[in-house]
Amino acid sequence: xxxxxxxxxxxxxxxxxxxxxxxxxxxxxxxxxxxxxxxxxxxxxxxxxxxxxxxxxxxxxxxxxxxxxxxxxxxxxxxxxxxxxxxxxxxxxxxxxxxxxxxxxxxxxxxxxxxxxxxxxxxxxxxxxxxxxxxxxxxxxxxxxxxxxxxxxxxxxxxxxxxxxxxxxxxxxxxxxxxxxxxxxxxxxxxxxxxxxxxxxxxxxxxxxxxxxxxxxxxxxxxxxxxxxxxxxxxxxxxxxxxxxxxxxxx
Amino acid sequence: xxxxxxxxxxxxxxxxxxxxxxxxxxxxxxxxxxxxxxxxxxxxxxxxxxxxxxxxxxxxxxxxxxxxxxxxxxxxxxxxxxxxxxxxxxxxxxxxxxxxxxxxxxxxxxxxxxxxxxxxxxxxxxxxxxxxxxxxxxxxxxxxxxxxxxxxxxxxxxxxxxxxxxxxxxxxxxxxxxxxxxxxxxxxxxxxxxxxxxxxxxxxxxxxxxxxxxxxxxxxxxxxxxxxxxxxxxxxxxxxxxxxxxxxxxxxxxxxxxxxxxxxxxxxxxxxxxxxxxxxxxxxxxxxxxxxxxxxxxxxxxxxxxxxxxxxxxxxxxxxxxxxxxxxxxxxxxxxxxxxxxxxxxxxxxxxxxxxxxxxxxxxxxxxxxxxxxxxxxxxxxxxxxxxxxxxxxxxxxxxxxxxxxxxxxxxxxxxxxxxxxxxxxxxxxxxxxxxxxxxxxxxxxxxxxxxxxxxxxxxxxxxx
Numbered sequence: 001x002x003x004x005x006x007x008x009x010x011x012x013x014x015x016x017x018x019x020x021x022x023x024x025x026x027x028x029x030x031x032x033x034x035x036x037x038x039x040x041x042x043x044x045x046x047x048x049x050x051x052x053x054x055x056x057x058x059x060x061x062x063x064x065x066x067x068x069x070x071x072x073x074x075x076x077x078x079x080x081x082x083x084x085x086x087x088x089x090x091x092x093x094x095x096x097x098x099x100x101x102x103x104x105x106x107x108x109x110x111x112x113x114x115x116x117x118x119x120x121x122x123x124x125x126x127x128x129x130x131x132x133x134x135x136x137x138x139x140x141x142x143x144x145x146x147x148x149x150x151x152x153x154x155x156x157x158x159x160x161x162x163x164x165x166x167x168x169x170x171x172x173x174x175x176x177x178x179x180x181x182x183x184x185x186x187x188x189x190x191x192x193x194x195x196x197x198x199x200x201x202x203x204x205x206x207x208x209x210x211x212x213x214x215x216x217x218x219x220x221x222x223x224x225x226x227x228x229x230x231x232x233x234x235x236x237x238x239x240x241x242x243x244x245x246x247x248x249x250x251x
Numbered sequence: 252x253x254x255x256x257x258x259x260x261x262x263x264x265x266x267x268x269x270x271x272x273x274x275x276x277x278x279x280x281x282x283x284x285x286x287x288x289x290x291x292x293x294x295x296x297x298x299x300x301x302x303x304x305x306x307x308x309x310x311x312x313x314x315x316x317x318x319x320x321x322x323x324x325x326x327x328x329x330x331x332x333x334x335x336x337x338x339x340x341x342x343x344x345x346x347x348x349x350x351x352x353x354x355x356x357x358x359x360x361x362x363x364x365x366x367x368x369x370x371x372x373x374x375x376x377x378x379x380x381x382x383x384x385x386x387x388x389x390x391x392x393x394x395x396x397x398x399x400x401x402x403x404x405x406x407x408x409x410x411x412x413x414x415x416x417x418x419x420x421x422x423x424x425x426x427x428x429x430x431x432x433x434x435x436x437x438x439x440x441x442x443x444x445x446x447x448x449x450x451x452x453x454x455x456x457x458x459x460x461x462x463x464x465x466x467x468x469x470x471x472x473x474x475x476x477x478x479x480x481x482x483x484x485x486x487x488x489x490x491x492x493x494x495x496x497x498x499x500x501x502x503x504x505x506x507x508x509x510x511x512x513x514x515x516x517x518x519x520x521x522x523x524x525x526x527x528x529x530x531x532x533x534x535x536x537x538x539x540x541x542x543x544x545x546x547x548x549x550x551x552x553x554x555x556x557x558x559x560x561x562x563x564x565x566x567x568x569x570x571x572x573x574x575x576x577x578x579x580x581x582x583x584x585x586x587x588x589x590x591x592x593x594x595x596x597x598x599x600x601x602x603x604x605x606x607x608x609x610x611x612x613x614x615x616x617x618x619x620x621x622x623x624x625x626x627x628x629x630x631x632x633x634x635x636x637x638x639x640x641x642x643x644x645x646x647x648x649x650x651x652x653x654x655x656x657x658x659x660x661x662x663x664x665x666x667x668x669x670x671x672x673x674x675x676x677x678x679x680x681x682x683x684x685x686x687x688x689x690x691x692x693x694x695x696x697x698x699x700x701x702x703x704x705x706x707x708x709x710x711x712x713x714x715x716x
Contacts, residue, residue: 055670077670079671079674079679082670082671094665098685098688099683099685099689107674107678111675
């Protein structure tokens with residue numbers, strides 16, 4: 001298979017939520033094996049882009065293409081995209097009362113690895129994930145996200161990431177509201193999964209996380225379009241100057 | 252369409268047997284029908300007298316109109332008694348082959364070996380198999396076909412039969428009292444704890460069949476017992492009627508837990524009266540799972556008659572297309588320091604309808620009672636419906652009452668979240684439903700919790716198309 005198919009490519013992507021256009025022609029690609037950072041002011045469309053990639057039905061794609069691994073992602077449902085190896089961590093994951101976390105993880109793992117001989121890896125992944133995230137085994141007995149603190153929710157998202165080991169993971173503001181120790185845990189998680197086969201898209205407002213996870217590529221999303229792309233140096237520039245220059249251009 | 256595991260499971264329950272019956276009464280209900288049933292059972296004349304009196308009550312009472320729509324029931328079209336085999340066996344090998352195959356498919360003898368103290372299996376009107384493990388017989392525990400009880404244990408039957416639920420209680424208890432057949436009779440002697448469940452399995456096979464089993468459980472002082480019943484029937488174009496009566500007598504300091512997992516096909520009218528009397532410091536637990544059927548009307552009840560008696564009722568209903576589950580609970584606090592907890596959970600899908608109907612009554616003399624009622628309804632789509640009719644009649648001002656009711660929908664956000672982790676929409680819905688019922692499932696023995704999840708899978712997948 002040609003290498004090009006492993007890059008996720010987005011062409012002229014337009015998408016709207018009911019009554020509101022959010023993405024207005026996004027052109028960007030996410031090459032395999034890279035850590036890519038997506039930055040931008042509030043409301044610029046970062047989370048929307050993440051969930052349009054994942055296939056959230058709330059958003060309507062009005063124009064454009066998303067291609068990955070030789071497939072037109074827009075034709076696939078969220079669960080099909082997930083099984084292709086796409087993952088988005090949620091900023092505010094919903095509570096699932098009564099749904100046991102362990103069972104949820106096992107079911108999700110099985111959806112990705114239906115063969116019986118793959119089941120033993122589940123236990124292995126899970127055990128390792130708990131130790132990476134410093135979570136007690138009793139955490140698995142709880143209902144998914146139900147009554148979780150902000151930090152526990154982020155950790156539960158990371159737990160899913162570690163168990164599912166996706167090919168492309170979008171981490172949507174996993175760093176917001178976390179103390180420095182939790183932040184280190186999350187960067188440790190990402191580093192432990194880092195491989196030439198795996199892509200990360202890190203969505204963040206802050207530079208903090210990027211001190212621990214040095215991005216290969218940085219994109220700045222403003223008003224639903226990519227306003228600038230560059231290397232890690234771009235993070236420094238934004239740190240100094242903020243987004244005001246992009247916003248002037250956009251308005 | 253590929254064949255899913257759920258399809259195969261549905262077929263496993265939905266098969267019909269081609270059976271030559273030993274005896275059946277002609278369709279319809281007359282005095283003669285009642286006499287024939289009594290004659291078949293060679294029962295004492297006092298029981299026949301009770302039956303004939305009950306028939307009068309049945310004929311005199313109007314159809315109840317306050318609950319689900321019962322206008323589809325045609326009493327003249329029903330067969331009230333079918334005897335599938337010559338006798339009830341205690342050896343599985345003696346059960347007629349076709350019937351044995353039925354229960355083999357459902358997994359009855361296997362379950363008995365593994366985790367039950369005793370098993371009964373009823374096919375149409377008669378219990379065709381009954382067995383209690385020897386260790387319990389030695390301790391004086393009785394677990395037998397109710398049909399045999401008036402002859403074998405006349406004193407106990409005379410003393411308690413019809414005392415918790417009199418024939419004249421309602422139209423369907425009257426019907427049952429007139430034509431009852433089969434069911435279980437259980438007596439647990441003083442201080443004996445039957446620590447493995449006793450199980451009965453009820454199967455309707457014939458079309459337009461009426462099944463009227465009658466169960467009486469007596470837990471003597473300081474004893475305990477857990478009884479589980481499961482029910483199924485295959486699908487026919489004609490409706491069947493299941494009108495059981497279940498009476499529990501929990502003597503002082505005893506404990507009875509009664510668990511039901513009902514999965515009737517969607518052509519069965521399921522109209523069951525279940526009631527317990529709890530004496531001093533006794534505990535009665537109804538764990539009642541209602542899946543399937545066309546119409547269910549069932550409100551497990553407890554009369555808290557002795558000081559410190561407790562009632563714990565957990566009721567779950569799942570209504571799919573064309574189904575109405577009208578269920579709930581009733582508790583009457585007759586004595587001081589009694590407490591009750593009612594948790595009702597319902598799920599409606601594909602235009603199905605659930606109703607919670609509850610009545611909690613506290614009489615003036617019942618000082619210091621505690622009452623908790625919680626009803627949660629989950630609607631899976633816009634066409635489905637859920638109603639709540641919680642009644643409280645509190646005649647003692649000191650009662651502590653907590654009441655909570657919620658109606659919720661599965662949110663798009665929850666579904667998308669699960670789908671984004673690789674679960675199909677169906678799997679996502681099922682996972683949320685199973686989570687909603689978790690409080691119920693964890694009260695079941697492991698094997699039944701697994702069975703419940705399997706049944707939910709059937710309900711969730713079988714309703715489309």
